[in-house]
Ligand code: NAD
């Protein structure tokens with residue numbers, strides 16, 4: 001079968017990882033790129049040898065010649081670009097965060113459904129090797145039925161030098177990073193029925209919150225905590241590791257710093273190294289994220305070829321994005337938010 005032809009919109013900081021990922025993916029290749037900034041277009045076009053280059057997405061869609069689009073722009077352009085893809089009946093991948101509001105995200109899902117095209121949100125963290133290892137351990141039944149969990153991302157890493165816009169928005173850590181941690185909580189312990197949250201801004205140089213503590217009730221009856229911080233200075237910087245604790249009826253599981261997984265039950269304790277692979281184009285400490293970019297793009301390609309729904313389809317990701325909205329609502333009102341009322 002020939003490779004699926006793809007086009008990528010948004011040639012910024014993170015798209016370089018996506019372009020490397022596409023080079024490694026079996027069954028797909030990027031044939032056209034677009035960025036409204038000619039400098040970024042040239043840098044990425046030259047680095048990856050892409051001849052078809054556009055500064056206008058509408059022109060690129062009008063010219064066509066590709067079977068999917070990968071939207072790697074920042075959030076404010078997501079709805080217009082996904083709707084453009086739907087209008088041209090081109091299957092679309094859209095970076096997180098889904099959209100500026102839940103209403104926009106719902107409209108995007110509806111537009112793609114009406115056009116009969118798949119939409120996948122590039123929610124890559126659940127594809128990280130250590131997170132997949134936790135999922136596998138739970139699926140094996142090693143700790144029985146989970147009743148409690150903690151999903152923790154606490155860092156002092158300077159994310160603002162690579163992504164200066166993160167310091168500017170009214171919203172920061174929940175929308176940018178906590179969105180991944182909330183998705184991991186859903187992926188591991190299932191859908192969420194209610195949530196309460198508290199936030200803080202510690203770094204005076206940014207506009208949004210950089211600390212959040214969120215309490216989740218899961219459909220299954222399990223309770224979990226999602227805690228995220230970019231204001232935490234530690235002896236050894238853990239960026240970008242998500243640490244996980246799960247207690248189950250038959251045992252417990254701990255994913256700790258350094259990508260170590262410990263599973264304990266009546267049979268004893270098993271420790272394993274679940275570190276991500278350092279792909280040839282990747283660099284530490286980003287390699288954990290970079291490997292998951294390749295993994296989700298391979299998943300998209302395989303799903304598109306076989307007509308299967310992706311793990312983080314637009315419809316699925318509405319349930320993660322609702323948790324982001326709910327966390328901001330709860331932090332403002334100090335009330336518990338019923339997730340069902342948002343969906
Ligand atoms: P960036 O600002 O560096 O790059 C965005 C690029 O998109 C810019 O070059 C800009 O000119 C271009 N652009 C914006 N609107 C456009 C439009 N309508 N048409 C054409 N080009 C347009 O941003 P970034 O840091 O690369 O982040 C991009 C997205 O990736 C964000 O949503 C961010 O949250 C996400 N991100 C995801 C991960 C992850 O692990 N999934 C990691 C980092 C960033």
Ligand code: 89Y
Nearest residue numbers: 159163176177180240289
């Ligand atoms: O934008 C964020 C993301 O999605 O992963 C890490 C990040 O780059 C900074 O928080």
